[in-house]
Amino acid sequence: MNDGENSDPVSFEEYSIVAQGLQKSFGKLKVLSDLSVKIPRGTTYCLLGPNGSGKTTFIRAVAGLLRLDGGDLSVLGEPVSNVCRVYPRIGYMTQHKALYPDLTLQENMEFYAGLYGIEGARMSERISELLEMVDLADHSQRITGALSGGMYQRLSLACTLIHEPDLLLLDEPTVGVDPILREAFWRFFDDLAEKGSTILITTHLMDEAERCKIVGYMRAGRMLAEGSPEELKRLAGLQPILKLSVKEPEASATRLAAGGFDASVVEGELHVAIEEHRKLKEVLDLVEPLDLRLVEPTLGDAFLRLAEEVQR
Ligand SMILES: Nc1ncnc2c1ncn2[C@@H]1O[C@H](COP(=O)(O)OP(=O)(O)OP(=O)(O)O)[C@@H](O)[C@H]1O
Numbered sequence: 663m664n665d666g667e668n669s670d671p672v673s674f675e676e677y678s679i680v681a682q683g684l685q686k687s688f689g690k691l692k693v694l695s696d697l698s699v700k701i702p703r704g705t706t707y708c709l710l711g712p713n714g715s716g717k718t719t720f721i722r723a724v725a726g727l728l729r730l731d732g733g734d735l736s737v738l739g740e741p742v743s744n745v746c747r748v749y750p751r752i753g754y755m756t757q758h759k760a761l762y763p764d765l766t767l768q769e770n771m772e773f774y775a776g777l778y779g780i781e782g783a784r785m786s787e788r789i790s791e792l793l794e795m796v797d798l799a800d801h802s803q804r805i806t807g808a809l810s811g812g813m814y815q816r817l818s819l820a821c822t823l824i825h826e827p828d829l830l831l832l833d834e835p836t837v838g839v840d841p842i843l844r845e846a847f848w849r850f851f852d853d854l855a856e857k858g859s860t861i862l863i864t865t866h867l868m869d870e871a872e873r874c875k876i877v878g879y880m881r882a883g884r885m886l887a888e889g890s891p892e893e894l895k896r897l898a899g900l901q902p903i904l905k906l907s908v909k910e911p912e913a914s915a916t917r918l919a920a921g922g923f924d925a926s927v928v929e930g931e932l933h934v935a936i937e938e939h940r941k942l943k944e945v946l947d948l949v950e951p952l953d954l955r956l957v958e959p960t961l962g963d964a965f966l967r968l969a970e971e972v973q974r
């Protein structure tokens with residue numbers, strides 16, 4: 663969870679990104695509003711939030727591409743005003759197209775390699791390795807502008823990784839990428855994090871967020887909730903629901919309610935919130951189901967609940 667104001671002094675060894683009270687407006691529009699977040703090294707951190715909640719703006723601030731109106735931000739131990747010192751250790755894949763459309767895939771990768779001083783045999787080796795990883799090795803001589811949307815994303819990721827960055831900023835990297843390759847990307851991200859890289863990633867896909875070690879949910883430019891996917895579900899007060907098909911759902915619901923259970927009838931089905939798994943047996947003793955299934959809460963449910971709470 664977010665630390666309060668009186669938190670311990672921050673160890674920059676421990677955190678790749680430390681943001682405290684970030685403020686940013688575009689004209690009258692407040693886009694970052696007292697945003698505080700600490701992102702530990704060697705983790706996968708997912709930023710979630712509705713369109714326009716400030717995710718890309720935060721990532722651009724981390725990459726030093728934005729002048730903040732207020733707050734403190736450090737990246738890989740450097741204040742963001744000096745972020746150029748750590749540029750060689752950062753990889754940034756933007757949400758929008760950033761490659762040269764008239765160059766071939768190979769040429770775009772060579773261009774990125776050149777930016778980071780990677781040359782000669784090391785460059786050729788790294789390019790073949792990465793094109794292989796994103797399954798584009800057979801297309802290296804094609805013109806980038808003619809790639810399909812998913813292929814373009816794959817090439818963007820390969821370019822971002824050319825210099826083996828310690829901090830990866832990935833803004834919706836898997837948009838348009840097919841499910842098989844998406845899985846391969848995620849295995850690769852997990853692997854990089856295990857080796858010590860920090861991955862800050864945005865996505866609108868809950869199954870991807872669920873794979874991250876930490877999820878931060880932004881809304882209107884501030885961090886609304888943060889924690890592991892399991893912590894967030896608990897924070898939203900969500901419990902697994904036992905869904906039962908029974909002969910007399912209303913009568914069963916009344917019986918369960920009398921026994922202290924949170925039970926309701928939804929479209930003829932009996933739903934019972936299960937606080938602890940050992941309560942399952944008690945429910946089954948009180949009703950005789952014809953059929954049943956236990957539905958675990960999803961991260962998507964948690965965010966809907968958290969968003970409702972904020973609107974109240
Ligand atoms: N350079 C800019 N000038 C003016 N407004 C901007 C600029 N950049 C971002 N904004 C506005 O700031 C708000 C936050 O934008 P941002 O791109 O950070 O959102 P996001 O959370 O990344 O959204 P999405 O999920 O759609 O990518 C939006 O209302 C956007 O229009």
Ligand SMILES: [Mg+2]
Binds near residue numbers: 757
């Ligand atoms: Mg964005």
